[in-house]
Amino acid sequence: MANTDLYNYILGIADNSLILGQRLGELCGHGPNLETDIALTNISLDLIGQTRSYYQYAASFSEEYKTEDDIAFLRLEREYRNVLLVEQPNTHFGFVIGRQYLFDVYHYMLMDELQNTKDDTLQAIARKCIKEVSYHKRFSGDWLKRLGDGTEESHQKMQEAINGLWRFTNELFELTESEDAMIKAGIGVDVSKMKEHYYAEVSLLLNEATLQVPERKNFTSGGKKGTHTEHFGYILSELQYMQRTFPNMTW
């Protein structure tokens, strides 16, 4: 395939949205109350909508997969390129909010920069996404502040969530070979340059939420290269069930 790097680059962005969208979708009907349940599934639908735009674009020049659904449902675990952060399972609401916020800050910066890409399709997608992502960040940031600066119990749970998720944040800024190639081509965003800005913004909000900013060490990564955590197989078994059981089925 001639455009392997572009293909991998698009999937690297899209898979984050797909897997986080899937995780949030699991919460449908299980949110802490009606209002937050709807808010979380709204975000899930935003993310899956974004995923469709990316996959449609990738499928338009892929030799292996013909449609967006093929890309979403027919790949093997190692072929998904999402970061480990977004695949972490839903535990309590504070954890869901922490995972969302740590991703949203990065996602917003990425979409902001991606608007300057030389690739017209990616530029159009980024312009559409940034409004959605901007709201996601507002929602998760507000909740993070409320829970951090809330009751003793909410503070403690929020701090545990941030401590547990922190080790996945550095992977957001690690560059893959395809990202390197796309940066050189003027298409990709150099996310490694956003790292200090990211930690500054997150630290500011954590302080505001009266939470401790964890030390920047003991980071782990692998998702961007296809090495996922033990949770990933379970996500795929649910996500791919229909296509695996009834191949080529359509709605």
Add this chain to the structure above:
Amino acid sequence: MKKNWPLWEVFVRSKNGLEHRHFGSLRAADAEMALENARDVYTRRNEGVSIWVVESKHITASNPKDHGELFEPAQDKVYRHPTFYNLPDDVKHM
């Protein structure tokens, strides 16, 4: 949730130039959260351009028990509607 959040009434303006209309109610811990919840619950299908929220306890409502004295006297006073005039044909939009 051990204790319910306060109830809020939501008013949405569907287009510029139209008035805000009552859309429903929801629960939220404070005004900011009420606004975000209203955005998520009531405007997700592109229903609005502006939202007002007000805590339900601040609304003073008429008592259904007073229905008789408040509203029934108006029922037999048809002359309060301007329906007894013959409008000239040339007058439109009345």
